[in-house]
Amino acid sequence: MKTCYLCDVELNELNKSEEHILLNAIGGKLKSRDLLCKECNSKIGNKPDAELARELNFLSSFFQVDRDRGENQPLKGGSTASGETYDLYNGTTPVLSKIKYKEEQTNQGVKFSVTVRNERELRKIFTGLKKKKYPGLDVEDVVKKSVLKNEQLREPLNYKQQVGTDISLKSVLKSAIDFYVFIRSEKEEVKHLFKYLTSSEVFNGIKCFHVDDGFYQIGVGEVSHNIFLVGDKKSRILYCYLEFFSSFPFLITLSLDYGGESFSSSYSYDVILQRKIKKTFNFPINRVIVETKILHPNIVEIANRRLLRTMGLVDTGLFHSFIRKVVEKERAKMLEKYPGIKNFNEEQKNELLSKVNPRLSEYIVRNGIIVERRK
Numbered sequence: 001m002k003t004c005y006l007c008d009v010e011l012n013e014l015n016k017s018e019e020h021i022l023l024n025a026i027g028g029k030l031k032s033r034d035l036l037c038k039e040c041n042s043k044i045g046n047k048p049d050a051e052l053a054r055e056l057n058f059l060s061s062f063f064q065v066d067r068d069r070g071e072n073q074p075l076k077g078g079s080t081a082s083g084e085t086y087d088l089y090n091g092t093t094p095v096l097s098k099i100k101y102k103e104e105q106t107n108q109g110v111k112f113s114v115t116v117r118n119e120r121e122l123r124k125i126f127t128g129l130k131k132k133k134y135p136g137l138d139v140e141d142v143v144k145k146s147v148l149k150n151e152q153l154r155e156p157l158n159y160k161q162q163v164g165t166d167i168s169l170k171s172v173l174k175s176a177i178d179f180y181v182f183i184r185s186e187k188e189e190v191k192h193l194f195k196y197l198t199s200s201e202v203f204n205g206i207k208c209f210h211v212d213d214g215f216y217q218i219g220v221g222e223v224s225h226n227i228f229l230v231g232d233k234k235s236r237i238l239y240c241y242l243e244f245f246s247s248f249p250f251l252i253t254l255s256l257d258y259g260g261e262s263f264s265s266s267y268s269y270d271v272i273l274q275r276k277i278k279k280t281f282n283f284p285i286n287r288v289i290v291e292t293k294i295l296h297p298n299i300v301e302i303a304n305r306r307l308l309r310t311m312g313l314v315d316t317g318l319f320h321s322f323i324r325k326v327v328e329k330e331r332a333k334m335l336e337k338y339p340g341i342k343n344f345n346e347e348q349k350n351e352l353l354s355k356v357n358p359r360l361s362e363y364i365v366r367n368g369i370i371v372e373r374r375k
């Protein structure tokens with residue numbers, strides 16, 4: 001019988017909960033219903049998980065990660081050099097964060113300059129103006145005469161984001177503990193950490209951990225979430241390496257007094273291909289590295305290089321997610337057209353391709369994309 005690792009209540013069909021070991025909002029798929037009861041799950045999860053999701057949203061949004069629940073959130077708070085702010089939808093579409101409104105007196109009367117995001121907002125603004133200030137205003141006339149324009153944003157958008165704050169690191173710690181209990185089916189070695197999940201006390205055993213390349217192989221075009229967990233009987237250390245989007249790596253010291261057997265276990269998930277991948281980790285870790293607070297001397301350079309690499313793959317990621325959406329949509333239409341069908345025959349496959357191909361060509365031409373081939 002499985003029990004909740006936090007409160008020890010026996011888990012049954014009524015009280016068990018789905019716990020994402022890797023956060024679903026960033027595209028994590030690894031989950032278990034044998035870890036936490038509903039009550040504990042909602043008690044410890046919400047705030048840290050939401051904060052980590054927010055901090056990593058720029059990558060979730062750029063890669064349009066596949067989520068079980070909810071939609072990808074727009075990327076908020078981008079600003080141009082000229083001071084305009086934009087939100088980025090679907091990883092690519094900038095939309096003004098705020099309505100732009102200007103009113104000036106001219107010889108011919110009052111002149112309004114308004115930039116809104118849709119007709120509903122336009123109607124709302126002028127209905128308000130009519131009510132409060134200009135009763136003679138003909139709202140329908142304004143709406144009719146307004147011009148809808150799609151414009152290219154000519155300036156780069158700047159975003160600032162910190163990843164790994166005291167609150168979000170609780171979510172990182174939870175993932176490491178979840179993974180340990182999930183793999184080892186025991187909790188004695190990590191239960192001294194539970195207080196950090198259930199209180200606001202800050203856990204100091206997590207550090208940003210960039211190591212030199214070669215610690216594991218990374219495929220061409222790969223962007224992945226990685227967990228690597230090690231227990232070492234001889235040196236009595238238990239640690240977890242957890243990395244998001246091949247860019248943000250953390251080393252979590254779970255125990256410096258580990259009394260269990262030696263083991264290692266890992267899990268990797270490619271967010272572009274949206275599937276689990278196999279990886280071998282050659283971890284250069286020993287007790288000194290785990291205990292020390294010293295970071296790699298070239299940490300900034302390595303961190304920048306890795307993030308730049310990941311950002312360079314955004315186009316590929318968006319193209320993949322576009323293909324997926326188009327194919328899924330056309331496939332659903334086909335299933336509607338041929339109800340009860342299990343496998344498409346050649347003719348139907350060609351029909352599907354004839355629907356999908358023009359949309360892909362259009363996308364490639366429009367975005368000038370050349371997609372790198374994966375190994």
Ligand SMILES: [Zn+2]
Binds near residue numbers: 005007009038039
């Ligand atoms: Zn519980």
